[in-house]
Amino acid sequence: MKKTEMGRFNISPDEDSSSYSSNGDFNYSYPTKQAALKSHYVDVDPENQNFLLESNLGKKKYETDFHPGTTSFGMSVFNLSNAIVGSGILGLSYAMANTGIALFIILLTFVSIFSLYSVHLLLKTANEGGSLLYEQLGHKAYGLAGKLAASGSITMQNIGAMSSYLFIVKYELPLVIKALMNIEDTNGLWYLNGDYLVLLVSFVLILPLSLLRNLGYLGYTSGLSLLCMIFFLIVVICKKFQIPCPVEAALMANETVNGTFTQAALAALASNSTSADTCRPRYFIFNSQTVYAVPILTFSFVCHPAVLPIYEELKSRSRRRMMNVSKISFFAMFLMYLLAALFGYLTFYEHVESELLHTYSAIVGTDILLLVVRLAVLVAVTLTVPVVIFPIRSSVTHLLCPTKEFSWFRHSVITVTILAFTNLLVIFVPTIRDIFGFIGASAAAMLIFILPSAFYIKLVKKEPMRSVQKIGALCFLLSGVVVMIGSMGLIVLDWVHDASAGGH
Template structure:
């Protein structure tokens, strides 16, 4: 059995587990079946894996979200989204404890039979394809610039190593594909730790470089820093509401979504239990929240209203040959690149559950589906015009469903508690919040597109 595919599809009876605490025994049995005698992933490795699933391209779009909502408005929204993300994971783990199911798709099956399972698998597939394509979009747009920054003199012609599409294909084939073909998600714990260190370095540089970019910003950066734009405003906004604000919450939801990886990480956790996995989730979300907040604040205070939807592009424009910026660009690119295989695991699992339900593990299917998914996200990354579109659409639809709507809806359906219980009322509030956020954000984003046309 591989990639936790088919685990607990038969939904074992709770009464058959005797003499043990059900909170620990149900996931533990699934973990033993999966790892086949291996000790499982450590607490630290699981936290790194979860943080790697949380932190990716989203960190580059949060400064733009802050510019659209203001500092205080952004902080309030970020706290709300992070808290709700932790609470929705709590609901997922509690449902796993009650049903002995360790698969998001099988929770959908338990709640609404086969349509529920198909809906969840389709949502996961679309969400993770959108996430991976956004990561590769950054590779396509930033890696050639990073390479050019280390080259001296003018490059004659149009060399292949400065072409984003060519570089994207090479990195996908040489790095993403081999890591995505690994049989277990726990193997990526080491790459997740490296990715986390890259993210920490990125945040530190964002803080330091806040004082290297002048304000007001130079109007013509190719001439000198003596010409400044008179329209630039260097006073930070505490609250702001505009048409751009529609991208704020979807971007945050996109940035905190790790729910498709939570249950697979739970399956491979050493000494698995609901409380232990909840500590993993809370630790990962807390560290991610801190790094998101710091990078967004200093990124916004560097460029103010001129901040780009992809933060690194601003540094590339105003500090094109800064050695530290070039190294941090490479670091964030490697961090994002190492996240793609981790997001690929639940996407492949969802696709196999949709197209090959009930089939035993096959290396042929495993390899063919992996190659097909990697090819798809490469093509999307090549033809997507703006990363903000990915954050907005994916965040307003699939991210809000997986983060807010499905955990609340499934808990209302599966749990045997009274509907007036605090837990079910909280699940209902989470469901209503997710629906409202998704509908409102998607409507505003579509309206902005129509106006821009």
Template sequence: MEASCGSISAERGWLVSAQQPEEAAAEELSPLLSNELHRQVSPGVSFGFSVFNLMNAIMGSGILGLAYVMANTGILGFSFLLLMVALLGSYSVHLLLSMCIQTAMSSYLLIIKTELPAAISEFLTGDYSGSWYLDGQTLLIIICVGIVFPLALLPKIGFLGYTSSLSFFFMVFFALVIIIKKWAIPCPLTLNHTEEFFQISNATDDCKPKLFHFSKESAYAIPTMAFSFLCHTSILPIYCELQSPSKKRMQNVTNTAIALSFLIYFISALFGYLTFYDKVESELLQGYSKYLPHDVVVMTVKLCILFAVLLTVPLIHFPARKALMMMFFSNFPFSWILHSLITLVLNIIILLLAIYVPDIRNVFGVVGASTSTCLIFVFPGLFYLKLSREDFLSWKKLGAFVLLISGILLGNFSLALIVFDWINK
């Protein structure tokens, strides 16, 4: 295959550029590839904006489910699993970049559907039930038409750097509020109903964090974490528009984005868990709506996190559209009509899924155990084993093999437990 990374930027798929590896090309792009790349995307996207774009691809609705995961794995169990997934995710990106050089959007909208009406209602006084602006499906359609679709039409991923940086600061604000509000909600938990407080539990053990804890709900741990670190479909589009692109530079972008995402994930999950303990909701914001209704700071952070999640959707659109263009229209010249039609079809599909999926935990579980594990573990390992000419006993091939087997085992095991949990319910 003769397609370069530059041709990916011109409506190619995220792994078209893979060729047989050569040691001499292990660190930098060839002059021909570099010249073509600069000709198409010059002057390129800065390191900082590339980090923001990748973090935006990583962080999204997954941050709302990690406190629930910690409640079902314990603090130390969660820490080990999250670190393992982060490191394996970084290594799988390393394999993808090696191959390049050598040659679930629905969950985000589901958060909008469930949380935006609740956020709006908290700003209102009186009974406005039945109003169109409190209907999640109506709001979702308006947002998709007015915001998601126009942003998704942008031809280059670098243009989203500004929105991605804004999304990052919203996530940081979310983590800070989770920390602060830990001391605003007493334990044992109490509900304020008609100016009377009802204590949920008298057990002091409910207010003690568990270092290790495993239950049937722990089956959602690895899938949710894998979903939370899924960014691999955006790696090559971001790489192709990176300023002064090289393997080392893009790997640094990846490591920085994953490290910052890990930090924000861990802090928000830890303090979310230490706030609600075993009563933490599968979608963290729902707990604050229950125990701190009409709190101004909580209402503000809800709007911020909803906006941050919303800004992630166009970024995820980009590689999805590229893949469809590669599979069905790779021999056609670029056309704004075709570009717009594919973007519209993708918007309609994810909108329908977001409308009819009832529980965000189901998305985290099923998508995480199937698609996310394949994209993070299985496919990078499988492609490297297939395309590399290195000896099978080389460290990279052994690492790719371990990544492949780990992904298959973890994905199938988690999916089996999740299905078993559904059957029992």
């Protein structure tokens, strides 16, 4: 779940760190995934967002003092890692299956390095621009257009994250119900229809939580999401050594009991050599689905709205210290992503689906361990969706009616509209791959490549345009434009080809 990432930030340094404030913030000392919350406005008056500069107007931009941070180095690493990891991890094996191992590692390395470089640009721009709000940096750099670009990109990324979470509900909840109720014949059972279940979960569980004005305990669920993904990775590695290959022979043999292979099936697989190529890893692959690899990777590494708030809360704050936090977090997620993609690919090879967890059911059925993983993932994503809705609703509210007082009617209408729109996407968009691809090629490319470099070029005045740093940022900006236009163009061509061929 290239998943949005929000958290708790103290607006006032003398705020009680053990309590929740009336505007919905909560203590950041807990490992939450919500570090972008402040960057997307809280439900308070707009003037309360200007806390960074009001008492420092007489200072130069890069001398602005922010309130002292209270979060340790280790907790900041955990928070940023939590902000990076998300539902995107479920699509990485699919990306490797359509690029090959070597090409995937090359792309993963470049995307992670580029993401880290954009964090460097963002931190330097924040120091020079005197703001730790993503949208405020956009406003300082390019006025209303910059603010809308930042706000729109973060909103699109959040909607993509919400959609990917609800896609997991659509894919996995029917399988969990089927396993728990031991149902064989699924024909005509509405409660095994993923579309109906998404609507039911959205409006029975998610909507009441999303209508809360204060996030409260939902902040605690973010740590659960990271732990869930670590558990998922462990299971993926273990299953590689339990599932025989070639998987094609398993499908043809169709000899399983309670989701596990019988001895006869295992013997048939061991003696079958006709599908040996199916189990041979490939290192470079180019096909129509390869175009989704870079968007999936960029979607998986987006955490930039969370970087500035985490930087603000870092104890003994300095740009070098925050860069060290970022390097450790990105390296940890690089290893996690690589292992998840590699072991998922080496389990199913070319049969990997766009959502890895669903592939296990399609090929080997469901056992107790996979059932526990599914339940953990479902709980985590269901409780994360309301947290993701919060910044989207706040952004819409402050864009449409920034001066009006809080209204429960307006609050409810915006919440229901956001949730209904996301449900329509999940129901009518064919696969989670399309969500990963589109959001990764558009909003994620903006947040990683284009906006940090554009803000840096405009706001960092002490470096001339002909300096190495500015030229590097300009090249980074141009590369982001190429990635976005190229990826979007190829994805649209793939959609057109699928439609003309009778696909989606």
